[in-house]
Amino acid sequence: MSWKLQSDRPIYSQLMELIELKICSGFYPPGSKIPSVRELAQEASVNPNTMQRALSTLESDGLLISNRTSGRFVTNDESEILKLKKKLAEKNVAEFLQMMSKLGFTKDEIQNAISKSYIWEDNNGNNT
Template identity: 45%
Template sequence: MAWTFDNNFPIYLQIMNRIKLQIISKQLKSGEKLPPVRELAAEAGVNPNTIQRALSDLEKEGFVYSQRTSGRFVTDNHDLILQSRQKLSQEELKNFVSTMEKFGYEAAELPSVVEQYLKGV
């Protein structure tokens, strides 16, 4: 089944973000081998060159590394993964706080709103 993409955002960046999120959320483990480019392209429903570009950029950022004849693997750099998780978390929290302020909440009210939500989950 092909992945769904937003037409307003380059596909290779969406693929990068998806793989990065899988690494940050530990769906892809450190040292785990990634599927071959053609397999990922078929799964995503995109041209292999698009996958290649996404993986090359992920390699430049340090999220994956390649071994000449063995393929690409998820980084063992736990600091990079932790920093990325924290950065993404901060962005999500910023969006959350901004949205809640638009709803009329004060910043001081947010901890109790979150606590009530978590109790209900």
């Protein structure tokens, strides 16, 4: 799995977003167990403390649940996940359109650019 991190933004924050995405996309299904803090930290080439911070914050958001020694699990509440998915999507659309609007693009130009894109050919996160 990809953990592409940038240096111009807090890492724990990026980790949170990436994990949210993995949950919303079903990569980590509802109720499923996710890897341990230490494993995830290694995956992402990040200090365990940093990963812990991301995970515990997502937990206080109600998205994850930790069971002391049995590990950490995605919430079973699918409506919660759907809610997050909608929230992320709406925020994304709004920010995108605002940006494009400020850059002077029209709706038609945007629709055009999107219909020309090929993102949807591959479902592995790779742009073909």
